[in-house]
Amino acid sequence: MEIVEVGPRDGLQNEKRVLPTAVKVEYVRRAIGAGLRRIEVAAFARPDRVPQMADAEDVLRAVPRSSAVRYVALVMNERGLERALALGDARPDEINYVVVASDEFSRRNQGVTTMESLAAFRAVAQRARDAGFFVTLTVAAAFGCPFTGEVPVSRVRQIVQQSGPLDELCLADTIGVGVPVQVAELAAAVRGVAPLRAHFHNTRNTGYANAMAAVDAGFVALDSSLGGIGGCPFAPAATGNVATEDLAYLLNRSGLKTGVAVPAAAEAGAWIGAELGLEAVAAQLGRAGDFPAVAN
Structure with missing residues (x-):
């Protein structure tokens, strides 16, 4: 099972402290040292809205490069793709584009409706694929919306059916409301479209149960962040x-x-928790230790 480390992007974007570029690069180095080989390192977002990601280009220029490690960057629109392309040899290997499942959350997050966002994705995805990027579509709030409540499985299916060709489909429980039965239902609704990846938050302590449900449902990759840091800055709680x-x-x-x-x-x-000034991180292993007490 592939673990996609999203701490340098989704983890840091919701933390109050804005870290220097050098600390972010060290975070990536430590992730690689722990055996992670696919890492979401930056977001091409507006600095005034997500100041934690203002140095996206600098981070991508500075992270260590190896054929064994793939870097992912979040792209929100055509401008984000242009920024990725402008990096040349320092560009990411993959782009991750987010379409929010509910219109209300989509408007608050990106200023457009879901279907407007999806239309923009299709244009960006075609350009990105032509440029040699691996393209992931993440359907955010697929398990529930903080503003309008339940998101029907049929809504997620509709978005995916209209997305066009994908290298990977990621279903995201952006606000941590999902339960295992939803994982199975959503997987059944979109299976066959593309390899499946899942992004779970542990807001209501169901994230790990959902991860195992995703394993059973045939997902091939799972997102997580070192320390369990992060969240969505545009979603309450x-x-x-x-x-x-x-x-x-x-x-x-x-x-x-x-x-x-x-x-x-x-x-x-x-380490990243200390750099962020957190009294403790959400992860349990740092306190409890591995078992058996030897390196894997």
Whole structure:
């Protein structure tokens, strides 16, 4: 099971402290040192709305490069793709484009309706694919909207059916309201469109149960952040992601190979928490320790 480390982007974007570029790059280095090989490192977002991502280009220019590591950047529109393309050799390997499942949340997050956002995605995706990017569509708030409540499975299916060709489809529980039965229902509704990835938040303590439901439903990748930091700055009470070290422990102990060394991941999670000035991170492994107490 592939773990996609999203801490440098989705983790940091919701934290109050804006970290220097050098600290973000060190965060990426520590993630690589823990065995993570696919890392979302930046978002091409408006600096006035997401100041934590204002140095996206600088981060991408500075992170270590290796054929074994793939970098992902969030792209919100055509302008974001232009910024990615302008980086040349320092550009990301993949782009992740977010379309929000409910109109109200989409307007607050991106200033457009869901279908307007989806139309923009189709244009950006075609250009990105022609330029050699791997393209992921993330359907945000697929499990529920903080402003309008339940999101029908049929709504998610409609978005996916109108998305055009995809390299990967990610279903995101942006506000952490999902439960395992929803994971199974959504997987059944979109199966066959593209390889499936899931993005869970642990707001209501269901994130890890949902992760295992995603494993059972055939998802091939799961998002998480070291320390369990992060959330969505445009969604009320959207607390952190599932923690990479906790998720890796769960998957490793379940016989699924992640390539993640839990002790190193826990150390990285504690380190980024200290850099952010947090009294403690949400992850449990830094306190409880791995089991058995040896390196994976």
